[in-house]
Amino acid sequence: MPEPTDNRAGLVCVGLNYKTTPVEVRERLAFPEAQVPQAVQQVRGLPGFVESVVLSTCNRVELYATHALPSGDHGHAALRDYLVEHFELQPEHAEALVLYNLDSAEAARHLFRVVSGLDSMVLGETEIFGQVKAAYKTALDTGATGKTLNKLFQQAFTVGKKVRNETTIQRGSTSVGSVAVDLAEKVHDLKECRVMLVGAGEMSRTCAQSLLSRGAKSIIVSNRSYDKAVELATEMKGTAMKFDEWEHSLHEVDVIISSTSAPHFVIKPEQIEQTMRKRRWEPLLLIDIAVPRDVDPAVNEIEGVYLYDIDALQTIADEGRRERERQLAACERIIEEQLEKFGFLKPPGQPQHGFIVS
Amino acid sequence: MPLSQQLLLAATLTFVGAVVQALLALKSGAWKQGRAQLLLMAGGFVLQTAFIYLRGQEVGQCPMKSLPDILVFIAWSILLLYFLVGPAFRLSLLGVFTAPLISIMQIMALVGGFAPYAPKGKINALVELHAAVALIAYAAFALACITGVMYLIQERLLKRHQIGGLFYQLPPIQGLSNAIQRLVRLGLLLLSIALGTSFALQTSVSNPKLVFSWVVWALYAVISILMWKHFTSPRKTAWLAVIGFILPFISLWIVTHA
Numbered sequence: 283m284p285e286p287t288d289n290r291a292g293l294v295c296v297g298l299n300y301k302t303t304p305v306e307v308r309e310r311l312a313f314p315e316a317q318v319p320q321a322v323q324q325v326r327g328l329p330g331f332v333e334s335v336v337l338s339t340c341n342r343v344e345l346y347a348t349h350a351l352p353s354g355d356h357g358h359a360a361l362r363d364y365l366v367e368h369f370e371l372q373p374e375h376a377e378a379l380v381l382y383n384l385d386s387a388e389a390a391r392h393l394f395r396v397v398s399g400l401d402s403m404v405l406g407e408t409e410i411f412g413q414v415k416a417a418y419k420t421a422l423d424t425g426a427t428g429k430t431l432n433k434l435f436q437q438a439f440t441v442g443k444k445v446r447n448e449t450t451i452q453r454g455s456t457s458v459g460s461v462a463v464d465l466a467e468k469v470h471d472l473k474e475c476r477v478m479l480v481g482a483g484e485m486s487r488t489c490a491q492s493l494l495s496r497g498a499k500s501i502i503v504s505n506r507s508y509d510k511a512v513e514l515a516t517e518m519k520g521t522a523m524k525f526d527e528w529e530h531s532l533h534e535v536d537v538i539i540s541s542t543s544a545p546h547f548v549i550k551p552e553q554i555e556q557t558m559r560k561r562r563w564e565p566l567l568l569i570d571i572a573v574p575r576d577v578d579p580a581v582n583e584i585e586g587v588y589l590y591d592i593d594a595l596q597t598i599a600d601e602g603r604r605e606r607e608r609q610l611a612a613c614e615r616i617i618e619e620q621l622e623k624f625g626f627l628k629p630p631g632q633p634q635h636g637f638i639v640s
Numbered sequence: 641m642p643l644s645q646q647l648l649l650a651a652t653l654t655f656v657g658a659v660v661q662a663l664l665a666l667k668s669g670a671w672k673q674g675r676a677q678l679l680l681m682a683g684g685f686v687l688q689t690a691f692i693y694l695r696g697q698e699v700g701q702c703p704m705k706s707l708p709d710i711l712v713f714i715a716w717s718i719l720l721l722y723f724l725v726g727p728a729f730r731l732s733l734l735g736v737f738t739a740p741l742i743s744i745m746q747i748m749a750l751v752g753g754f755a756p757y758a759p760k761g762k763i764n765a766l767v768e769l770h771a772a773v774a775l776i777a778y779a780a781f782a783l784a785c786i787t788g789v790m791y792l793i794q795e796r797l798l799k800r801h802q803i804g805g806l807f808y809q810l811p812p813i814q815g816l817s818n819a820i821q822r823l824v825r826l827g828l829l830l831l832s833i834a835l836g837t838s839f840a841l842q843t844s845v846s847n848p849k850l851v852f853s854w855v856v857w858a859l860y861a862v863i864s865i866l867m868w869k870h871f872t873s874p875r876k877t878a879w880l881a882v883i884g885f886i887l888p889f890i891s892l893w894i895v896t897h898a
Contacts, residue, residue, distance in 0.1 A: 453808055461803075468798060468812050562870040565813055585873040588798045598803045 295389035296361035297344030313338035335421040358383035387626035397442035406451035454602030459492035478535040481542035504528035533560035540576040644694035651687035652746040662736040707896040708749035717779030774834035780827030788881035791816040817874040852891040
C-alpha cells in the first residue's frame with residue numbers, strides 16, 4: 283500500500299446526496315457508523331489509492347480520496363465500483379446509480395460547501411460540520427489520511443468557521459420546530475423550561491422534540507386519548523396527564539404547545555390571566571399549532587404572554603429561509619476566496635487548473 | 641486642551657465608534673457579539689481610567705466634585721459594572737446599549753468643561769469613599785435602566801412577532817428581567833453603604849446632596865420591593881427601572897448646582 287504523500291492533483295470525491303438520490307437508494311448505500319473505519323481502510327487499500335475519508339450521513343455518502351492513477355476518471359470509476367461491490371448492488375441498481383464525480387478544486391469546493399452547510403437540505407445547518415469532523419477523525423485514527431487530506435479537511439474546517447462567523451447563514455429558523463425553539467430560548471432559559479403538549483398531533487410532537495433536543499427540562503403530554511398521551515410521554519421521557527387535568531397545571535409550565543382537534547378555543551384569556559397570577563408574572567409562551575385554532579388570540583394581549591399560531595410560525599420560518607438564501611452569495615464568495623488562498627484556484631485572469639466534473 | 645481631556649475625547653470617540661459600528665452591523669443584519677466590540681469598549685475604558693487618574697492629579701483629590709467629573713466617573717463605573725455584570729448575566733448587546741449612554745454623558749462633560757477645584761485641606765478618605773460608592777450605585781441604576789430598555793425592546797419584538805436580527809441578538813426576556821432586579825438590588829445596597837457612611841461623617845440632614853440621595857434610595861427601595869414581591873409585571877418593572885433613572889440623573893445636576 284503506498285504511503286500517503288501530498289497528492290492534491292489526485293484528489294477525488296465521489297458521492298451521492300439527497301439531491302441526486304432518493305432515500306430508498308440512500309439508505310441502501312449508507313455505511314453504518316461502526317463500519318466506517320473498515321470502509322476507510324478498504325478505500326485506501328484500492329489499487330493506486332493513497333488516502334481516504336468516508337462521510338456517511340442520512341443525507342449523503344461521500345468518499346474523499348487521493349490516488350496515483352493516470353487520471354481522475356480512473357479514480358472515480360474505482361470508487362464507483364467499490365460502492366457497487368460493497369453494497370452488493372444489482373446490475374439494474376448499479377446502472378441507475380447517480381454519483382457526482384469531482385476532482386481537485388471541485389472536490390475541495392464541494393467539501394467546503396458541505397462543511398459550511400451550503401449543500402445541506404436545510405441551508406446553513408450546523409450539524410454537518412460535526413459530522414464531517416467525526417468522519418475525518420475516524421479516518422485520521424485509522425491512519426487513512428495523509429498530507430493532502432489532512433490539509434484539505436483542516437482547511438475545510440477553517441472555511442466552515444469563517445463562513446459561519448462572517449455571515450448569518452446559520453441564523454434564523456427554517457422550520458416550525460426550530461422557530462418554536464428560538465422563541466422559547468428568547469423567553470426562558472431553555473434548560474429550566476417546562477413544556478406542556480395539549481393534544482398530540484404530529485407537528486406538536488416535532489416542536490416538543492426540537493425543544494427537548496435543545497435541552498428543555500421536562501415535558502407533560504395531555505391528550506383526549508390517554509393511551510396516546512402515555513405513549514408519547516414515554517417516547518419523550520415525560521409525564522402523561524389526563525385531558526381533564528391539564529388546565530390545573532398550566533401555571534407550572536413555561537411553554538404550551540396546543541394542537542387539539544377541538545372546533546372551538548380550548549385556551550381562553552380568563553384561564554391564562556388566572557395562570558399568570560399564579561405564575562407571578564413569569565413569562566409564558568403559547569404555540570398554537572391547531573387549525574381551527576385552540577387559543578383565543580386575545581390571550582396575546584395579556585402581559586407576559588406570547589402567543590404564536592401556525593401562520594405566525596410559518597411566516598417566521600419562511601423569512602428565515604429567505605434570509606439564509608440572501609446570505610448564500612456571500613458564503614460562496616468566501617469559499618472562492620479561500621479556494622484561491624489555499625492554492626486550488628489561480629487569481630482571476632490566470633488560467634485555472636483543469637478540473638474534471640462528470 | 642490638556643492631555644486628560646484629550647484622553648477623554650479619545651474615549652468618547654471610541655464609544656461613538658462602537659455605537660456606529662454596532663448600528664451599521666445591526667442594520668445590515670450581520671451584527672454579532674464579537675471581539676471588535678469588546679476591544680472598543682475595553683479601549684475606551686482604559687482611556688477613561690487614564691483621564692480620571694490625570695484629572696485626579698490635576699485637582700489633587702478624587703475628581704467627583706463638579707458635574708462633568710461626576711458624569712465621567714459614573715460613565716466609568718457603568719463600564720466597570722458592564723465588564724463585571726455583562727458576562728455573568730450573558731447579556732449580549734449590553735455594550736451596544738451602554739455605549740450611547742456613556743457617549744452622551746461624556747459629551748455633556750466635555751461641553752461643560754473641567755474647571756479647577758478650590759484648594760482643599762486634608763483629604764478625608766471616608767468622604768471620598770462615600771462619594772465613590774454612591775456614584776457606583778448610580779452606575780448600577782444606569783445599567784438597570786439600559787437593561788430595562790433592552791427588555792422593553794425584546795418584549796415588543798416577541799409580542800409583535802418581529803423576529804429578526806435584533807431579536808436573535810438580544811438575551812431572553814426572563815434573563816433581562818432577572819438582571820434588572822439584581823442591578824437595582826446592587827445599586828440599592830451600594831447606595832445604602834454610601835448613606836451609612838454619611839452617619840459616620842455626621843453630615844447635616846438638611847444637606848441637599850444627602851436629601852436627594854435619600855429620595856433616590858427611597859425610590860429604588862420601593863421599586864425593589866415591587867419586584868421582590870411580584871406586585872408588578874416584569875414589563876412594568878422594566879419601565880420603572882428606565883423611568884426611575886431619570887431621578888438620580890436630574891438629582892446629580894441639582895446637587896452639584898445647589
